[in-house]
Amino acid sequence: MTLAAALSGLEITWVNGVAGQDVPDKVLPGDPESRQGGLTVGSKGCWRAHMDVLQRIVRENITSALILEDDADWDVRLKAQMQVFAQAARAFTQPLQGQPLSEQYRQGPQPELPFAKLPHRNLRPSLSAYGDDWDLLWLGHCGTDFPAAQAPSKPPPLRVTIENDMTVPSHQHLKPHPFALRDDLAEKYPPHTRVVHASSGTTCTQAYAVSRKGARKLLWQFGVETMTAGWDLMLRDWCDRLYEHPAGSNPNPAEATSRRRAPVCVTVQPPLFTHHYGKGAASDITAAGGGFVNRDKEMTPYVRLSVRLNMGRLVNGEPPVDQWEDG
Secondary structure, eight states, X not given: OHHHHHHHTOOOOOOOOOOGGGSOGGGSOSOGGGSTTOOOHHHHHHHHHHHHHHHHHHHTTOSEEEEEOTTEEEBTTHHHHHHHHHHHHHHHHSEETTEEHHHHHHTSSOSEEEGGGOOSOSOOOSSOTTOSSOSEEEEEOSXXXXXXXXXXXXXXXXXXXXXXXXXXOOGGGOOOOTTOSSOHHHHHSOSSOEEEEEOXXXXXXXXXXXXXXXXXXXXXXXXXXXXXXXXXXXXHHHHTTTTSSOTTOOOOHHHHHHHOOOOOEEEEESOSEXXXXXXXXXXXXXXXXXXXXXXXXXBOTTOSSBTTTTHHHHHTTOOOOOSSOOO
């Protein structure tokens, strides 16, 4: 991980993992009876480690931070990819004539907005290149859904399409994540298309960025108030707005809106970070579909010029090779 970061021009701050057996049940937030089936030792340790990261962000008043798990991999062209993603993300996170572009465009007849047609009238971000009004950017995952329309009479939420992105593998190399029934990206879009949209049903926390206010919200929600499942599942439900109101409550919509704003979570598919699998290795995900990769060679899904696969070449000054060449 250290070498991969150095070869990519990144600086990484390490935060220690936590062994689940060192986390007593009495320190877990929320009602123990709400944890159906209990929690695994691994889930407890994972939760505590992510809370430690969020606690540090809040304590040091960090404006935004990217949180990576230690088996993450990415493309050697990551910085260029992130520049494009930042412009696309601002469609959801930066005001345009008094309201987010995602809300304004959602009133139109189509949910698609090509990257080349993004307007340039957004207010200039003052806090982050990714916009000033966001909580979480889910950049590495093992699956996400396109958000559905909130009502039959309304169009689906906005999607920003990045066409002819040659860092995206062609269709034959886009495999559905373990929990998917089909590969919507390959079915609905031309080859080499990346899509940025609001997070929906996203799983795995391979890489996610939090803003300062997002970190504060998450630390309160899951460090103080709630713990019901594994960390990535709780994060998924939080972005899907399932924690907006306590169970059994039925608040007045106007009062609920004024009291708590829904999280702003933006994601991308294919993801920009994914799990790296060593030779013959299988995923250690314990949910349905875990262990879906078991190959005779190392691989990283979705990443063409993998940093990890090209480390030997990069340290010797050789050009990287493409693991997912067009066929």
